Amino acid sequence: MRYLKITAQDDYDNDVIDAVYLEFFDGINPKPDAEALVMNTSKHDHGKLKWVLADDIDGNGVCNKVDVDLARALARQFLKFKWWKVDPPFDRYLEIYSEDLDLDGKPDLVRLRFHQGEGVPSDATLVKAAACVFLNDCAGGNVSLHVNTNPTDDARDAALVVGLCRDFLKCDWNNTRTTGPCSLIGEQG
Structure with missing residues (x-):
């Protein structure tokens, strides 16, 4: 399964989040297939996320400004959730993945799973979750939102949630299946 794992840290030990890590995983491989690092360049840049180092995160075969802008947008959206701590252990992270519910080759469900703990994402580390269903309209307004968090949300x-899900879909890092013809009749010999 393809998913994005986002974490944030206080790398300069100045009590502000100054680094956001984006790791794109494909399957159970323990190493990410693509990564991005978004940082502030000094203590005066808090929240500006000026410095970006990004792999090809949109899957077009080129590392360019589009990847940098996408990494910065995802990092900014993530920080708005305030799902991080400035003190170690930096064990809070967000897992994001998409699914193709109607098997038309385009993702229409994006899940956000907020974890606290180390290792691969699991139900044991899951704290809260949200899902956004785009009803054949990823860019438009046909959205069904399901949030499993505080009742005061x-x-x-x-x-x-909707904004981060839309930005994630721009990465084209999804779990879609292309369906082929179904054969229920066995070959006769």
């Missing part, structure tokens, strides 16, 4: 939180 409001429209702002829902907008954050």
Whole structure:
């Protein structure tokens, strides 16, 4: 299964988050297939995320400004959730993945799973979750939102979920299957 894991850290030990790590995994391989690092360049840059180093995260075969802009957008969206700690252990992370519910070759469900703990994402480390279903309209307004968090969550939180899901879909890092013809009749010899 393909998924994105996002973590944030206080690398300069100045009590602010100054580094956001994006790791794109494919299957159970313990190493990411693509990575991005988004950082502030000094203590005066808090929240600006000026410095970006990104692999080809949109899957077009080229590392370019599009990848940099996409990494920065995902990092900024992630920080708005405040799912991080400035003190070690930096064990909070967000797992994001998409699915193709209607098997048309395009993702229409994006899941956000907020974890706390080390190792690969599991139900034991899951703290809260949200899902966004794009009803054949990833760019438009046909969205069904499902959030499993605090009952005090409001429209702002829902907008954050939808925004991050839309940005994630731009990565084209999804779990879609191309269906082929189905053969129920065995070959006769």
